[in-house]
Amino acid sequence: MSEPLNQRPTRIVVDLDAVGGNLRAIRQRVGVPVMAIVKANAYGHGLVPVARHLVAQGAEQLGVAFVEEGEALRRAGITAPILVLGGILGRQVASLLRNDLEITVSSLDKLRQVEAAAEALGRKAVIHLKVDTGMERIGVHSYSCGPLIEAALASRWCQIKGIYSHLACADDPASPMTALQLERFSEACAHFDRLGAPMPIRHLANSGGVLHFPDTWLDMVRPGIILYGVLPDPDAHRTVELRPALSLISQVVYFKVVRAGHPVGYGATWAPPAGTRVVTVPIGYGDGYPRALSNNGEVLIRGRRRPIVGRLCMDQFMVDLGPDGTAYVEDDVVLIGSQGEETIRVEDVARRAGTIAYEILTRLNERVPREYPGVSQPG
Known part of the structure; x- marks a missing residue:
């Protein structure tokens, strides 16, 4: 009799039906397309099996943090649009283009790097402009984004698919920061109207935005942790019926x-x-x-x-x-x-450990095998 592929008694069991159900509940609430965030090994749930299931369940787009995550999805045969959300270096652009990955452009310098690589390869880059409305992480400041938008519109080698920012305080339904960020983002997007250019896909809402701030849903939402049935904060409002996966x-x-x-x-x-x-x-x-x-x-x-x-x-x-x-x-x-x-619950473990649920999930590493009941070969 052959030995089982895995003999370790410790395992992670992922309920893909729960993931799919959470996606459907989110779609029903927001009524706009969903970019499903699968970075950090799909929040510890397994990058490829989860991404494959989300696409099969109707997610219009996937979001990852790094080029390597996008490459892994392409190697697995996933053809859905994938945006790399993180900051990039010039040396990474060629790989992004060869793998048909959408690129975050966060400054004029980044735009020039993408243009140069796209011209060298003879293929247009699909880009999303990143506007900083209050995180001070990556992105051109909302009050000085005009030159980047104009240059991107004029580019022969870049196609602007989206424009986005990231909410810093949306986990807190009482925070005034989200309204301020939405105002700044709207002012940035208004450049397209002033220039007589078509508006790209505007996406702003993360999990907290989906739960608490309908005004941030715009043209697409980017849920992360709630796809996996976990609230982004202990005080978050359960406005979507979620099932832990x-x-x-x-x-x-x-x-x-x-x-x-x-x-x-x-x-x-x-x-x-x-x-x-x-x-x-x-x-x-x-x-x-x-x-x-x-x-x-x-x-x-x-x-x-x-x-x-x-x-x-x-x-x-x-x-x-x-x-x-x-x-x-x-x-x-x-x-x-x-x-x-x-x-x-994951939230219970996080509270006892003095941290957040995100960290508990994403720290569970590849030493722990993952099982997907009902899926013969999760890949």
Whole structure:
């Protein structure tokens, strides 16, 4: 009998039906095309399988951070439009063009680099102009974007497909910053009307914008974390019905009885006040599971919440079952997800670890295999 392709008891299980359902709910709310953001390994869910599913479910466009992510999607046979959102260097432009990737142009200097590479290759570049309306990250300032827009319109080698900015505070429905950014963005876009040029696709709304600010939806929206069923902020309003798509599951690999006062783990930071039962789980910070959960996190075993005790190790951690708790080797341990009547959400893990849900998801690295139930070859 052949060995299974993966024997590691720790795995990420991704519910692609949930991802597709979240996309449909977003589309129903906004009524405009969706650029599905799949950067950072689709927020830890798996770049290629998720992107392929989102395109099949009707996402009009994909967004990635780096040229390498776009190249990986093209190698996988994905032909949908892909915008590389991040800042670029001149040496990257040829690869962007050869892979038919849409390019973020954030300054006159970047425009000239794209034009030169496009002319050398004899193919037009599809570009999106990036306007900075308040992030001070990349993009030409909204108050000085006129020369870039004029030069891009005059370019023989660049086709302006879109113009966009990024919202800094849309996760907070009460923040006045979003209205200010929308005003600045509208003033930038008005250059096209003044020049008598057709308006490109305007896209501004991220996940927070989708949830809270209908005025930012414009011609296209760019949801990220809400595609995966996770709110961008604990105080965000649940205006879209979302279903979490990711579960993180391991198994018990060891069981022992620990005597009272005998410390557990590195640094001897925890010892039971009375005899107890402790199990070991084979996942650690080397997989991206936060070390900040040492003596702080919880997992589900046999449908009950159990505390992580001692310091989280690179590859393992220990869980206290209590003096009467029961578990056996190979029992499932749920770190994110549901078991019985209990659920641990990504947001719960982030709160205990003192960080944000984005970081929890994107830190889960390739050492943890991903499974896609119902998909024979996720690719």
